[in-house]
Amino acid sequence: MSARDNIFARIRRGLGLPTIPLAEERERALSVINDKPRGPRPSQVWQDPISRFIERCQQLSTTTEVVSDISAIPQAVSNYLNQYNLPRQMVIWPDFSQYNWQEVGITVRVGSAKGDDLVGVTGAFCAIAETATLMLPSGVNTPSTVSLLPETHIALLDKKRIVNYMEDAWALYMAEKGTLPRAVNFVSGPSRTADIEQTIIIGAHGPYRVHIILY
Amino acid sequence: MELTSFTFKKNVKKKLSDARLQNNMRRFGGRFVEARAKVMQEVDNLEDIRVAAAAIRDRSLANLDTYLTLFEEQAIQRGTVVHYAETAHDVNRIVLEIAQANQVKKIVKSKSMVSEESGLNDAVIAAGIEAIETDLGEYILQLAKEPPSHIIAPAIHKSVEEVAELFSEHHHTPKSTDIPALCREAREQLRPHFLSADMGISGGNFLIAETGSVAIVTNEGNGRMVTTMPRIHVAITGIEKVLGTLNDFSTILRLLTRSATGQSITNYVSVMTGVRDASNADGPEQSHVILVDSGRSRLLAGRLKQALRCIRCGACMNHCPVYQNIGGHAYGWVYPGPIGAVLTPSYVGLKEALDLPQASTLCGACQVVCPVKIPLPELMRVLREESFSQGLRPWHERLSVTLWRFTANHPKLYGFMTRHVVKLLKALGGSKGLIHWLPGLDGWTEGRDMPAPSGKTFRDQYKAQQDERKR
Numbered sequence: 200m201s202a203r204d205n206i207f208a209r210i211r212r213g214l215g216l217p218t219i220p221l222a223e224e225r226e227r228a229l230s231v232i233n234d235k236p237r238g239p240r241p242s243q244v245w246q247d248p249i250s251r252f253i254e255r256c257q258q259l260s261t262t263t264e265v266v267s268d269i270s271a272i273p274q275a276v277s278n279y280l281n282q283y284n285l286p287r288q289m290v291i292w293p294d295f296s297q298y299n300w301q302e303v304g305i306t307v308r309v310g311s312a313k314g315d316d317l318v319g320v321t322g323a324f325c326a327i328a329e330t331a332t333l334m335l336p337s338g339v340n341t342p343s344t345v346s347l348l349p350e351t352h353i354a355l356l357d358k359k360r361i362v363n364y365m366e367d368a369w370a371l372y373m374a375e376k377g378t379l380p381r382a383v384n385f386v387s388g389p390s391r392t393a394d395i396e397q398t399i400i401i402g403a404h405g406p407y408r409v410h411i412i413l414y
Numbered sequence: 415m416e417l418t419s420f421t422f423k424k425n426v427k428k429k430l431s432d433a434r435l436q437n438n439m440r441r442f443g444g445r446f447v448e449a450r451a452k453v454m455q456e457v458d459n460l461e462d463i464r465v466a467a468a469a470i471r472d473r474s475l476a477n478l479d480t481y482l483t484l485f486e487e488q489a490i491q492r493g494t495v496v497h498y499a500e501t502a503h504d505v506n507r508i509v510l511e512i513a514q515a516n517q518v519k520k521i522v523k524s525k526s527m528v529s530e531e532s533g534l535n536d537a538v539i540a541a542g543i544e545a546i547e548t549d550l551g552e553y554i555l556q557l558a559k560e561p562p563s564h565i566i567a568p569a570i571h572k573s574v575e576e577v578a579e580l581f582s583e584h585h586h587t588p589k590s591t592d593i594p595a596l597c598r599e600a601r602e603q604l605r606p607h608f609l610s611a612d613m614g615i616s617g618g619n620f621l622i623a624e625t626g627s628v629a630i631v632t633n634e635g636n637g638r639m640v641t642t643m644p645r646i647h648v649a650i651t652g653i654e655k656v657l658g659t660l661n662d663f664s665t666i667l668r669l670l671t672r673s674a675t676g677q678s679i680t681n682y683v684s685v686m687t688g689v690r691d692a693s694n695a696d697g698p699e700q701s702h703v704i705l706v707d708s709g710r711s712r713l714l715a716g717r718l719k720q721a722l723r724c725i726r727c728g729a730c731m732n733h734c735p736v737y738q739n740i741g742g743h744a745y746g747w748v749y750p751g752p753i754g755a756v757l758t759p760s761y762v763g764l765k766e767a768l769d770l771p772q773a774s775t776l777c778g779a780c781q782v783v784c785p786v787k788i789p790l791p792e793l794m795r796v797l798r799e800e801s802f803s804q805g806l807r808p809w810h811e812r813l814s815v816t817l818w819r820f821t822a823n824h825p826k827l828y829g830f831m832t833r834h835v836v837k838l839l840k841a842l843g844g845s846k847g848l849i850h851w852l853p854g855l856d857g858w859t860e861g862r863d864m865p866a867p868s869g870k871t872f873r874d875q876y877k878a879q880q881d882e883r884k885r
């Protein structure tokens with residue numbers, strides 16, 4: 200008997216179930232998985248997900264800026280880099296390679312981040328208003344490292360894609376893509392730690408700064 | 415992790431007289447409590463969510479083998495290798511097999527309490543492989559060669575001065591007690607390891623049956639590093655951690671992070687499914703999940719089953735007056751506080767951890783804050799009953815309980831005895847009415863005085879009052 204067999208046998212004995220699983224056990228489990236029942240959520244006290252998202256960002260030390268449309272993004276990024284005195288080299292998701300970075304004096308590399316990249320620019324599949332969270336799936340065009348390795352993470356977010364709750368984000372993802380990617384990273388603000396004397400310090404292994412530009 | 419739960423009383427004495435620990439506990443212990451209380455106010459239907467979360471966990475446990483089977487099917491389809499470990503020892507063996515088959519030289523680890531159960535680091539290092547803890551708290555403890563004292567804030571017992579000393583000694587840097595500078599120092603020390611390690615080991619807060627995913631919940635970003643950068647990822651978690659759906663996970667997550675650190679969500683929540691393939695720019699080429707039993711399946715049958723609902727938030731220890739006074743190390747194993755007082759005897763044997771279920775005033779604070787409504791005081795009472803009925807308690811304790819039971823079953827005798835005991839206690843109390851020493855119960859009076867009773871029992875007073883009325 201393998202370790203798996205032994206463990207499963209103990210589980211079934213413990214639960215008082217017959218040794219051989221019954222077909223209806225599986226059906227019952229599958230029906231829950233197919234129904235995907237939603238649990239209770241805190242009441243939606245906000246009317247508009249965009250303003251809720253922006254308001255909650257502040258609590259997470261995430262900074263935000265709203266721009267009129269896509270064409271305003273390079274200038275907004277440039278201003279942000281100036282404001283914090285950040286280098287004008289960035290690693291970016293392929294989706295944004297066509298933007299006019301040169302015009303605002305920024306050099307970009309497209310693809311995955313390396314350990315010494317200082318500024319990373321990503322998009323987001325969608326965002327969650329309840330907790331001011333970005334949903335970042337992994338993929339060829341959405342490398343995970345760009346939101347992880349650099350000290351500064353700039354996210355470009357389509358404000359029409361802010362949903363209310365995490366459950367809505369899953370539903371949207373499954374409706375559009377069908378299956379989960381290798382990793383879905385939910386990002387809510389810059390990395391932090393409170394491991395020394397329970398004192399919250401912003402900036403641990405991930406970014407020190409998260410800035411979201413909503414368009 | 416080395417087990418010292420059987421010397422609990424001795425451990426406690428040591429911890430109570432450890433001035434530095436006492437000072438640290440007093441300074442930091444309350445912060446989680448405040449943060450949790452504050453963030454819970456945002457949730458207008460907390461009780462509904464708790465009831466739902468407990469039901470979700472119960473549904474997982476009631477269908478445990480079916481959910482695990484579904485998880486496994488999905489995970490395998492995505493290229494994850496699923497391993498089963500019957501004992502903690504098997505965890506170490508499986509990790510070493512994977513490491514050796516892939517010529518692994520360096521492992522980076524994010525926090526995994528299950529790997530503490532088996533002392534994984536020691537086993538890996540003994541096999542000549544470098545293993546580096548990357549959660550800041552765990553990293554500090556690895557330098558200090560100490561086990562964690564809290565399940566989510568492992569180094570809560572350490573002060574900044576102690577951390578500063580460790581860092582300066584190990585990093586050969588000037589000593590600084592500036593906390594942000596220490597955090598940056600750890601980042602700079604650990605970054606090269608993330609980039610050069612062959613294997614990343616993480617825990618798994620949950621497994622999702624619907625999708626075959628492993629979910630981890632972290633703040634520092636080290637969890638993302640160890641599951642993204644090395645070419646092999648191994649997640650180690652208990653078999654009870656499976657959830658049905660992503661929506662189940664979303665419900666539970668609302669309570670986990672709020673109960674743990676008082677955050678409405680942690681900075682990172684990662685749901686990982688399978689391996690890097692052509693559709694990915696980064697991520698590990700191999701993904702392994704080790705599902706650990708090590709005593710868990712045994713709990714399903716008995717009266718302690720509800721303990722398996724635990725989502726490891728740590729709220730019960732943050733709110734426990736006993737934990738707050740003695741710290742986590744006194745409990746002598748991986749899980750401290752009220753949940754540790756239930757899990758340790760269950761996983762390592764009641765005989766080895768006899769005093770843990772006694773380490774509670776049964777004040778009930780843990781049960782009130784537990785997000786999945788585990789009746790912790792009741793479970794400790796079950797273990798107390800078991801240790802008595804198995805004859806494990808010391809003879810004088812058993813004798814006194816037997817005598818008490820006999821007396822309590824004979825009302826006349828009970829009245830007679832209490833009347834005399836109360837008189838005796840009053841006399842012992844002297845003019846101040848405080849008893850400094852009780853024969854046979856000196857543990858009670860060692861650190862405090864016991865107020866002496868008035869000299870009359872309830873029965874006597876009641877009788878006197880009734881007589882008065884009749885007249």
Ligand code: SF4
Nearest residue numbers: 724725727728730784
């Ligand atoms: S027993 Fe409850 S309060 Fe304690 S760690 Fe587990 S879930 Fe949290």
